[in-house]
Amino acid sequence: MTMKVRESIPSPRRVRRQNPLGERGIQGLLLACALVSIFTTIGIVVMLVVQALGFFRSVSIIEFLSGTKWTPLFQPQHFGVLPLVGGTLLTAGIAILVALPVGLASAIYLSEYARDRVRRAVKPLLEILAGIPTVVYGFFALTFVTPLLRNIFPSMIVFNALSAGLVMGVMIIPMVSSLSEDAMMAVPRSLRDAAYGLGATRLEVATRVVMPAAVSGIVAACILALSRAIGETMIVAIAAGSTPKLTLNPLESIQTMTSYIIQVSLGETPHGTVEYYTIFAVGLLLFVMTLLMNLFSQWFVRRYRERY
Amino acid sequence: MADGVAALETRNLELWYGGFRALRDISMAIPRTQVTAIIGPSGCGKSSLLRCFNRMNDLIPGARVVGEVLFDGRNIYDAGVDATEIRYRIGMVFQKPNPFPKSVFDNVAFGPRVNGMDDNLEEMVERALHRAALWDEVKDRLRRSATELSGGQQQRLCIARALALEPEVILMDEPCSALDPAATLKIEDLMRSLAGDYTIVIVTHNMQQAARVSDMAAFLMMEEDRAGILVEYGPTSRLFTNPKDKRTEDYITGRFG
Numbered sequence: 001m002t003m004k005v006r007e008s009i010p011s012p013r014r015v016r017r018q019n020p021l022g023e024r025g026i027q028g029l030l031l032a033c034a035l036v037s038i039f040t041t042i043g044i045v046v047m048l049v050v051q052a053l054g055f056f057r058s059v060s061i062i063e064f065l066s067g068t069k070w071t072p073l074f075q076p077q078h079f080g081v082l083p084l085v086g087g088t089l090l091t092a093g094i095a096i097l098v099a100l101p102v103g104l105a106s107a108i109y110l111s112e113y114a115r116d117r118v119r120r121a122v123k124p125l126l127e128i129l130a131g132i133p134t135v136v137y138g139f140f141a142l143t144f145v146t147p148l149l150r151n152i153f154p155s156m157i158v159f160n161a162l163s164a165g166l167v168m169g170v171m172i173i174p175m176v177s178s179l180s181e182d183a184m185m186a187v188p189r190s191l192r193d194a195a196y197g198l199g200a201t202r203l204e205v206a207t208r209v210v211m212p213a214a215v216s217g218i219v220a221a222c223i224l225a226l227s228r229a230i231g232e233t234m235i236v237a238i239a240a241g242s243t244p245k246l247t248l249n250p251l252e253s254i255q256t257m258t259s260y261i262i263q264v265s266l267g268e269t270p271h272g273t274v275e276y277y278t279i280f281a282v283g284l285l286l287f288v289m290t291l292l293m294n295l296f297s298q299w300f301v302r303r304y305r306e307r308y
Numbered sequence: 309m310a311d312g313v314a315a316l317e318t319r320n321l322e323l324w325y326g327g328f329r330a331l332r333d334i335s336m337a338i339p340r341t342q343v344t345a346i347i348g349p350s351g352c353g354k355s356s357l358l359r360c361f362n363r364m365n366d367l368i369p370g371a372r373v374v375g376e377v378l379f380d381g382r383n384i385y386d387a388g389v390d391a392t393e394i395r396y397r398i399g400m401v402f403q404k405p406n407p408f409p410k411s412v413f414d415n416v417a418f419g420p421r422v423n424g425m426d427d428n429l430e431e432m433v434e435r436a437l438h439r440a441a442l443w444d445e446v447k448d449r450l451r452r453s454a455t456e457l458s459g460g461q462q463q464r465l466c467i468a469r470a471l472a473l474e475p476e477v478i479l480m481d482e483p484c485s486a487l488d489p490a491a492t493l494k495i496e497d498l499m500r501s502l503a504g505d506y507t508i509v510i511v512t513h514n515m516q517q518a519a520r521v522s523d524m525a526a527f528l529m530m531e532e533d534r535a536g537i538l539v540e541y542g543p544t545s546r547l548f549t550n551p552k553d554k555r556t557e558d559y560i561t562g563r564f565g
Contacts, residue, residue, distance in 0.1 A: 115369055190406035194466070196367060198419035198473065199396025208422065213409050 048287060051280035058274045064281060070244035070260075072278045073269070083244035084282060087161065087254035091236055092229040094165025094250060095172060099225055102169075103176025104218070110177070111184040112206040123178065130174040138238030141167035146239065153251050159241030162250035168235050175225040183217020184210050216304040223297035227290040233258040257286050315340040315379070315477055315507035316361055316398075322374040323356055323365065330356045332535040334375075336526055338477075343499060343508045345522035345544065347515060349559065352528045353536025354511040355403075358479050361509065362398040363391040379477075396423050398477040399470030404486045405462035407454035407469075412446050415454045415465055419473040432472055440468035441498050460491025467498065471506075478502070480510040484517065496521050515560055519548050527556045 056064070059079045067080015106126060110119050145163040150156050187210045195209045211218065241253030242263055255263075261279045269275045314337035323331040331353045338344045346354045356365065363384060365371040376383040384394050396419065407415050416433040420426055433450075437443040442464045446457070454465055463483060470478055480499070484492040499508055499521050512518050518525055525544040528536050540547060540556045551557040 188406075190402060190404060191408060193364065193367075193400075193402060194406045194408065194469075195418070195422075196392075197362065197364065197395055197400035197402075198422065198469065199392045200418075200422045201392055204422045208418070209408060 045287070048280055048284045051277060052284040055274065055277035055281040058277075059281075068246050070255075072275045073264075073267075077274075079274075079278065081257075081282060081285060083246040084255060084257045084260050085285070086246045086248075087236075087240070087244065088230055088256040088258070088286075090161045090248065090250060090254060091165040091168060091240055091256055092226060092232075094162060095169035095229040095232075096222070096226050098166055098169025099172045099176045099229075100222060103173045103221075103225070104180060106173070106177040107180035107184055107218075108206045108211075110181045112202060112210060123181070126174045126177055129171065130178075132171070134171065134232065134234035135238070137167050137171050138164075138235040141235055141239035156251040157241065157253045159239060159243075159253040160251055161240050161254045164236045164238075164240035165250065167239070168229050168232055171232070171235070172225040172228050175228060176221050179221030179224065180214070180218045183214035183221065186217070187213045216301045219304075220297045220301050223293050223300075227293045230293075231258065231286065231290055233262060237262045257282050313337075313339055316509070317378040318360070318375065319378065320375040321357075321360060321377060323353070323360055324370075324372045324374070325368065326370040329533065329535040331360070332531070332537050334536075334538045336538060336541050338507060338509055339524060340507050341504055342523040343503045343510060343521050344524040344526065345518035346509065346511045346526045346528060347513070347518050347559075348528035348536070348539075349530070350513065351534075352530045354513075354528055355481050357528065357536065358481050358509060358511050361477070361479055362395045362400055364395070364400065366391055396473050397475055398479060399473060399475035401463070401466050401470055401478065401480045401483045403482045405459055405466055407457070407462050407465050409453065409455055411451045412454045412457070412465060413450040416468050416472045419469060423473065425473075436468040436472035437465075439471050439502070440464045441494065441501075442468055458491070460487050460494060463487060463491070463495060464498065467495075471502075475506065477507040477509065480508065482511055482513060485513070492517070515548075519544060527551075527553075527559065529555060529559070 064079055064081050066082070067078055068082050069078035069080050070083045071078045110123060114122065141163040142159075145167055146156070146158060146160065149160075149163055150158075153162075156162070184206075191209055191213060192205050195205045200208065236256045237259040240256060240259065242255045242259060243253040244255040244260065245252060247254065261282055264275070264279045316338040318334050318336055321331060321334040322329060334357060346357060348354050359365045360373060360377055361379075365373065373385050377385060379394065379398070382389065384391075408418060410418075413433055416436050417426075417429050420429060420432050425432070434443065437446060442461060445461060446465075449456075454462065457465060463486075467478070467483075484495050487495065496517065499510065502508060503523070510518075510522065522544045524542070525547045526541040527539045527547065529539050531537055540551060540553045542552075547556065548560055551560060
């Protein structure tokens with residue numbers, strides 16, 4: 001019975017034929033694109049490890065990780081990486097001290113206070129900060145921020161951790177603010193209503209309801225920004241100096257892991273020497289540091305993600 | 309209705325969302341310590357009216373109120389009235405249970421904490437949970453997340469959260485629309501037990517529910533221009549058995565809406 005009814009209605013003729021071969025071809029192409037980045041990563045890790053092994057044949061890992069003097073380019077050679085790690089953490093630490101409060105405050109403003117029109121105008125403007133080439137930031141730090149700071153701290157060295165860190169902080173503000181704001185905007189309206197309904201002020205709603213509910217996204221944003229600061233090269237290479245020194249004094253000249261790598265790769269260090277292999281050891285350590293941070297961030301997001 | 313008996317009173321209330329008038333000329337007095345139901349078809353402005361009572365519409369950009377809402381002898385829309393003070397004296401329960409993703413205890417303690425009443429917190433929380441008929445079910449899991457509770461328990465938790473502030477009025481916006489019949493019954497029992505101590509205003513699309521729980525009922529509907537008007541307002545028993553307005557009769561007998 002039903003069959004008959006069906007047959008009586010002329011079904012529209014299908015014009016576009018599926019081509020199974022084409023479909024499979026597209027799938028393969030897309031897969032290949034996805035694999036490019038995976039294989040590149042694997043390639044980089046292998047290259048880093050192999051070259052770094054060349055370094056660790058001459059210098060023990062213990063000496064590398066615990067030594068407090070870094071003088072591979074002149075005699076007597078010392079291969080203690082801590083001054084470079086210290087310089088990196090000092091500049092990145094200053095950067096996050098700037099970016100965390102400013103970025104979080106902008107995120108709170110954009111998600112809880114700003115009207116829709118203001119948000120739509122301000123957010124892209126903030127993100128432009130992230131599009132400025134880092135070399136511009138570097139010269140901004142060296143030629144504008146440093147002279148300004150030297151009026152306040154006359155003893156400050158021209159190349160110093162403070163200017164580089166501050167400017168790097170400005171650079172990563174949009175990462176903190178934009179990702180945190182996304183996390184805060186994802187907190188449902190109903191939770192805000194509940195808090196307002198209990199007499200909470202706007203600030204209390206933001207700090208006691210929205211931020212705790214968005215904490216996983218906010219922490220992820222901060223860690224991403226911090227690993228960006230740790231890996232940042234141009235600003236520190238231009239403005240922070242090239243003096244490996246284990247210090248907490250931000251007014252001094254330091255050297256970060258990244259700017260050391262720049263220095264050696266641009267210099268005249270002969271290939272195949274221990275000095276040359278140092279950059280792979282430093283690079284590997286940098287890679288491991290950011291990898292650990294990203295793993296931590298992923299674990300944190302999974303552990304504390306709220307399901308509303 | 310004599311002055312002093314009304315917990316809340318609206319006078320020629322109008323609500324605008326930008327250029328759209330959502331409510332027109334609403335004048336009604338809500339009696340103290342009774343349950344008042346607001347009924348009417350979808351989109352007629354029931355929830356919007358309810359949100360006028362604790363200035364929740366302030367949070368919607370472009371929303372504007374004309375006319376007066378008297379609470380405690382004062383127009384809550386007067387300049388100089390602090391909306392957060394109004395909201396802590398007039399509690400609200402929403403359509404979908406919306407506990408904070410915090411522990412059961414912290415949910416109930418939220419109101420007292422933001423309003424600076426944090427001494428005797430334990431006692432306040434316990435009392436509120438007792439009043440909301442939830443204590444026995446959660447007393448052993450106060451520190452566990454509120455999102456682990458069932459939907460009906462979550463809604464009673466939201467009522468406890470409102471009760472912790474000892475409000476004078478509790479506004480309920482279709483509090484059972486997301487709940488099953490058994491959980492609905494518990495909330496209705498709870499409403500009856502709270503009336504007498506608290507003034508309750510409930511928005512509901514469920515006429516049986518309005519008939520079961522309310523003392524007073526207000527029937528709202530939309531006019532041609534989509535503005536909500538108050539068609540009829542009176543004691544529930546009268547409104548449901550002997551409506552004065554033809555439109556009320558049509559609605560409650562199920563002829564439209």
